[in-house]
Amino acid sequence: MSNSKIISVLKDRGLKxxxxxxxxxxxxxxxxxxxxxxxxxxxxxRNNPHIAKGTIYKILDFFIESGLVKKVHxxxxxxxxxxxxxxxxxxxxxxxxxxxxxxxxxxxxxxEEYFKKRSIPHFRIEDIQLHIxxxxxx
Amino acid sequence: MSNSKIISVLKDRGLKxxxxxxxxxxxxxxxxxxxxxxxxxxxxxRNNPHIAKGTIYKILDFFIESGLVKKVHxxxxxxxxxxxxxxxxxxxxxxxxxxxxxxxxxxxxxxEEYFKKRSIPHFRIEDIQLHIxxxxxx
DNA sequence: GTCTTAAATAAGAACGAGTCTTATTTGAAA
DNA sequence: TTTCAAATAAGACTCGTTCTTATTTAAGAC
Numbered sequence: 001m002s003n004s005k006i007i008s009v010l011k012d013r014g015l016k017x018x019x020x021x022x023x024x025x026x027x028x029x030x031x032x033x034x035x036x037x038x039x040x041x042x043x044x045x046r047n048n049p050h051i052a053k054g055t056i057y058k059i060l061d062f063f064i065e066s067g068l069v070k071k072v073h074x075x076x077x078x079x080x081x082x083x084x085x086x087x088x089x090x091x092x093x094x095x096x097x098x099x100x101x102x103x104x105x106x107x108x109x110x111x112e113e114y115f116k117k118r119s120i121p122h123f124r125i126e127d128i129q130l131h132i133x134x135x136x137x138x
Numbered sequence: 139m140s141n142s143k144i145i146s147v148l149k150d151r152g153l154k155x156x157x158x159x160x161x162x163x164x165x166x167x168x169x170x171x172x173x174x175x176x177x178x179x180x181x182x183x184r185n186n187p188h189i190a191k192g193t194i195y196k197i198l199d200f201f202i203e204s205g206l207v208k209k210v211h212x213x214x215x216x217x218x219x220x221x222x223x224x225x226x227x228x229x230x231x232x233x234x235x236x237x238x239x240x241x242x243x244x245x246x247x248x249x250e251e252y253f254k255k256r257s258i259p260h261f262r263i264e265d266i267q268l269h270i271x272x273x274x275x276x
Numbered sequence: 277g278t279c280t281t282a283a284a285t286a287a288g289a290a291c292g293a294g295t296c297t298t299a300t301t302t303g304a305a306a
Numbered sequence: 307t308t309t310c311a312a313a314t315a316a317g318a319c320t321c322g323t324t325c326t327t328a329t330t331t332a333a334g335a336c
């Protein structure tokens with residue numbers, strides 16, 4: 001994604017634009033592998049070697065509050081991030097730390113239908129995601 | 139669950155029975171709050187103050203390999219564990235670290251049906267779990 | 277363009293959940 | 307009861323993440 005588009009993403013939401021935020025958002029949009037913070041720091045520093053580690057963690061938290069980024073639920077020991085905000089699901093490798101997107105409108109419709117007629121006592125649903133665990137075969 | 143039943147769980151699977159394993163399994167069966175390892179260590183040490191932290195982590199890994207326990211995918215900074223092995227789903231609080239079970243046969247059937255007719259290229263599914271995120275209201 | 281200031285960042289120390297190491301103990305088969 | 311591979315205790319260590327403090331900066335006001 002071009003820099004000017006990334007700037008628009010921030011500006012349109014009334015968020016302050018900084019070179020560091022642009023770099024982090026660019027790194028997130030440039031990959032679909034749901035990177036860990038450490039991986040993201042690597043990517044960011046290819047073009048911006050001076051950006052501080054703590055800054056990137058702080059920016060990630062800020063993006064999460066702002067709704068630009070979501071944490072990916074996982075069983076690993078490091079947090080994973082996802083900047084693809086449309087409703088989608090994930091495939092989890094049981095062998096490796098690979099996590100891929102799974103997107104299907106029919107599935108979304110089925111889930112929508114199911115939860116429309118069935119409310120959960122004492123719980124207000126805000127988001128639903130399927131975790132599909134298994135093995136990638138090449 | 140009684141001690142003799144817990145011993146049976148281990149014996150029936152051909153697993154070595156130790157006081158430490160009994161204590162950890164007992165702690166897991168005594169709560170449905172999907173405890174972190176640290177929380178579990180607290181529970182275990184109420185009755186067995188001498189059991190080492192590393193031992194409990196090692197036992198948890200062993201139980202996971204043995205299929206007695208599953209890791210719960212989460213966005214938090216600590217791993218959570220679940221000894222309820224029937225197919226079920228989870229409710230996640232967006233405010234707190236609360237995670238509750240959600241169990242419904244109709245939902246399982248719907249998912250079964252959906253994935254029966256739709257295979258995912260290059261992926262062999264082994265387990266499917268719904269993450270329902272939202273807010274608990276009292 | 278310049279000023280102003282709250283907010284953002286740099287640098288690295290600190291924290292803590294989870295892992296590793298080594299000596300000791302033990303479950304359970306023979 | 308003997309034997310020994312496996313399990314445990316104790317605590318040092320790792321490293322992903324957070325915190326602290328001084329410095330810099332984005333962007334609104336003038």
